[in-house]
Amino acid sequence: MVKMTCIVCGVQINEKNYNFNKEAFTNSNSNEKIMYCPFCGAPMEYLIENGEEIKYDRNKLDENALKIIDHAVKLEVFNGDFYKKASDMAKDENIKNMFKALSSIEYMHARIHKKIAGIKEMPVLRNMDYSKYNTDEALLAAACQREKHAVEYYKKYGKEIHEENIVKIFNVLSKVEEEHIVLTSE
Numbered sequence: 412m413v414k415m416t417c418i419v420c421g422v423q424i425n426e427k428n429y430n431f432n433k434e435a436f437t438n439s440n441s442n443e444k445i446m447y448c449p450f451c452g453a454p455m456e457y458l459i460e461n462g463e464e465i466k467y468d469r470n471k472l473d474e475n476a477l478k479i480i481d482h483a484v485k486l487e488v489f490n491g492d493f494y495k496k497a498s499d500m501a502k503d504e505n506i507k508n509m510f511k512a513l514s515s516i517e518y519m520h521a522r523i524h525k526k527i528a529g530i531k532e533m534p535v536l537r538n539m540d541y542s543k544y545n546t547d548e549a550l551l552a553a554a555c556q557r558e559k560h561a562v563e564y565y566k567k568y569g570k571e572i573h574e575e576n577i578v579k580i581f582n583v584l585s586k587v588e589e590e591h592i593v594l595t596s597e
């Protein structure tokens with residue numbers, strides 16, 4: 412298999428990892444055909460042989476843009492934390508595994524934003540009480556709500572960033588969250 416690099420998150424995809432987080436995707440990668448990055452979910456057009464990460468000019472980011480990206484880091488950590496907990500709480504084995512995979516993808520999204528904004532530390536958010544989501548259905552509904560919120564966030568605030576490659580990354584991640592809406596509404 413050809414080794415490809417995801418130019419959105421920078422991870423190299425190989426025969427050992429192409430199937431990571433497979434529970435978080437509607438289609439699955441195979442050894443012969445890689446359709447998305449298993450780590451951030453970017454579609455195949457962003458997976459390039461010997462590819463290099465998308466470059467951007469951080470000088471084009473004003474205070475507002477940095478604030479938007481900082482919030483995006485927190486939004487993704489918030490959702491990553493939720494999925495981690497939801498994975499512990501879910502009763503159905505498939506849903507459990509899907510939440511676990513979604514958690515790892517959302518944390519990767521947080522890392523991508525963190526790097527863009529030049530943030531040193533991953534934010535640690537306060538522990539949330541999820542006990543009211545006491546069925547798998549309730550967990551799925553909460554997940555779907557969060558994904559919708561994330562898509563809205565990217566759509567609304569992506570417009571306020573005046574650096575085209577960062578906007579492109581926002582759009583890629585937004586599309587990945589759109590697939591998560593489909594997954595969590597089934």
Ligand SMILES: [Zn+2]
Pocket residue numbers: 417418419420421422448449450451452453
């Ligand atoms: Zn990636």
